[in-house]
Amino acid sequence: MKAELGTRNELELLSACQNGDQTAFRALFDKFHERVLHLCIRLCGNVQEAEDITQEVFLRIHHKLDKFERKSEFKTWIYRVTLNLCMDRNRTIDRRAKYWSFKPFRHVSNALESQNFTNTRNVDAQIWGNEVQEILHKALMKVKPDWRNVLVLKDIEGLTYKEIAKIANCSEGTVCSRLNRGRKALRAALAGLGIDENYFRD
Amino acid sequence: MLRHYRLKQRLSAYLDGELSEAEVRTLEIHLQRCESCRRELSAVRQGKCSAQHFGKPAWRDSELLWARLQRARNTAAPGMLLLSASRRWKFALRTSFKARAVWAGATIVVASALLLLHLGLQKGRPEARPRPWPSRAGSAFAIDFGLYLDALSKGQEPHEFERRYGSRVTSYEEAMLQTNFDMPASPRMLSAFQLAEVQTLKSGCCYSVQFNCTSNSRRTIIFQQPRDHPASFGPYDLVPTEVNGRRCFRIDAGDWTVLCWDDEVSQYVVMSQLADADLTRALRYLM
Numbered sequence: 001m002k003a004e005l006g007t008r009n010e011l012e013l014l015s016a017c018q019n020g021d022q023t024a025f026r027a028l029f030d031k032f033h034e035r036v037l038h039l040c041i042r043l044c045g046n047v048q049e050a051e052d053i054t055q056e057v058f059l060r061i062h063h064k065l066d067k068f069e070r071k072s073e074f075k076t077w078i079y080r081v082t083l084n085l086c087m088d089r090n091r092t093i094d095r096r097a098k099y100w101s102f103k104p105f106r107h108v109s110n111a112l113e114s115q116n117f118t119n120t121r122n123v124d125a126q127i128w129g130n131e132v133q134e135i136l137h138k139a140l141m142k143v144k145p146d147w148r149n150v151l152v153l154k155d156i157e158g159l160t161y162k163e164i165a166k167i168a169n170c171s172e173g174t175v176c177s178r179l180n181r182g183r184k185a186l187r188a189a190l191a192g193l194g195i196d197e198n199y200f201r202d
Numbered sequence: 203m204l205r206h207y208r209l210k211q212r213l214s215a216y217l218d219g220e221l222s223e224a225e226v227r228t229l230e231i232h233l234q235r236c237e238s239c240r241r242e243l244s245a246v247r248q249g250k251c252s253a254q255h256f257g258k259p260a261w262r263d264s265e266l267l268w269a270r271l272q273r274a275r276n277t278a279a280p281g282m283l284l285l286s287a288s289r290r291w292k293f294a295l296r297t298s299f300k301a302r303a304v305w306a307g308a309t310i311v312v313a314s315a316l317l318l319l320h321l322g323l324q325k326g327r328p329e330a331r332p333r334p335w336p337s338r339a340g341s342a343f344a345i346d347f348g349l350y351l352d353a354l355s356k357g358q359e360p361h362e363f364e365r366r367y368g369s370r371v372t373s374y375e376e377a378m379l380q381t382n383f384d385m386p387a388s389p390r391m392l393s394a395f396q397l398a399e400v401q402t403l404k405s406g407c408c409y410s411v412q413f414n415c416t417s418n419s420r421r422t423i424i425f426q427q428p429r430d431h432p433a434s435f436g437p438y439d440l441v442p443t444e445v446n447g448r449r450c451f452r453i454d455a456g457d458w459t460v461l462c463w464d465d466e467v468s469q470y471v472v473m474s475q476l477a478d479a480d481l482t483r484a485l486r487y488l489m
Binding site: 026029030033034037038041042047051054055058059062096127128129132133136137139140151154155156160161172173176177179180182183184185186187190195197198199200 | 210211212213214215218220242245246248249250251252253254255256257258259260261264267268270271274275301
């Protein structure tokens with residue numbers, strides 16, 4: 001059964017889901033949850049939040065299956081939902097950081113900033129495996145959220161400009177300029193963390 | 203030809219192979235000429251190389267996540283994202299609780315400090331000073347003072363008045379001295395006072411209070427009498443008359459005219475040298 005489900009494409013799985021087939025939903029979950037989780041971790045920086053958001057994404061998908069009109073790919077849709085939820089979360093964090101940014105509470109603000117890439121459960125350090133990945137992730141977290149979204153979708157998820165434009169709800173020109181800035185910011189952030197410009201080479 | 207900044211924005215697309223052939227050619231020609239774009243391209247390329255080294259996180263808890271999702275789906279009512287709400291609650295509590303707790307704590311501390319300060323000040327403060335004796339009293343004061351004098355003359359304890367006005371007088375004479383009437387010591391005024399005192403002595407109650415009638419510098423003197431006043435006022439007869447549409451009594455005492463009328467509270471007698479127009483105005487004010 002599982003093998004059979006594995007061979008079916010997303011649209012068939014979706015149709016089955018819409019008809020109330022739970023195994024099809026499980027197959028969709030299996031197919032996408034790692035990507036969604038990875039995206040969430042890259043966009044939020046925090047594993048615990050990423051798990052919550054992933055769960056939220058699949059709940060929303062499940063509730064709104066009927067409303068999916070198949071004008072775009074399922075992948076685009078799920079990425080878009082994920083991106084929106086992550087942006088919501090980042091906005092909340094920004095608001096809090098702004099709220100605490102005046103001098104007497106500067107330490108709170110600093111703690112909030114560091115919350116982006118540290119975790120109370122201390123899972124983050126383990127999931128990256130090596131130090132280089134940890135530094136890369138830290139540097140990514142220093143990139144402005146709008147640029148980071150595009151950077152992650154392009155360089156980590158490997159989507160095309162057209163798909164990114166659809167997901168981020170902007171033009172391809174905007175995607176391109178954000179990607180420019182995001183890449184430059186990533187390089188600057190890495191330099192700030194003591195990584196040489198020529199450390200990563202093709 | 204595309205301008206420099208537009209070409210600069212397309213460097214990523216150039217690296218990712220998203221440009222058309224014509225655009226690539228244009229950009230390459232521009233790159234040969236433009237140093238700034240070459241630097242930019244190198245920076246973007248380094249960023250891209252770094253980004254390509256991003257690895258995947260080692261994630262093994264798929265079953266756990268699926269179980270969580272199932273639980274959330276079962277508890278959520280159809281059409282309502284219960285988990286979303288709970289997650290939001292959890293998030294809101296976790297994030298804003300600290301902030302709110304700090305603000306609430308600060309408010310409580312400040313409020314209690316203010317309260318303690320207030321209590322401390324209250325304790326250390328000397329007793330409230332009595333109000334200065336009014337040099338120009340209103341009609342309410344006039345009534346009070348009349349009652350006070352009445353009580354004094356009857357030998358009663360006039361606590362209320364003393365408390366209200368801080369008076370320390372013990373006798374009628376002293377009260378008369380303290381009232382600060384601010385009157386010219388004209389013989390006519392003195393005679394008016396004498397008239398009052400004579401009346402007081404004769405009837406054994408009430409009554410002399412100054413009232414400033416607001417009109418010029420002339421003075422009006424009000425007497426207060428109990429409701430069951432006699433038809434005569436000492437040696438003078440009360441002549442019924444009408445002033446300003448109200449019935450009152452008139453007493454002619456030499457060059458002073460005395461008017462008295464009924465009021466809901468008490469009765470007043472006005473002694474005045476005022477011209478009729480001024481008297482009318484004064485009466486309107488008093489009544």
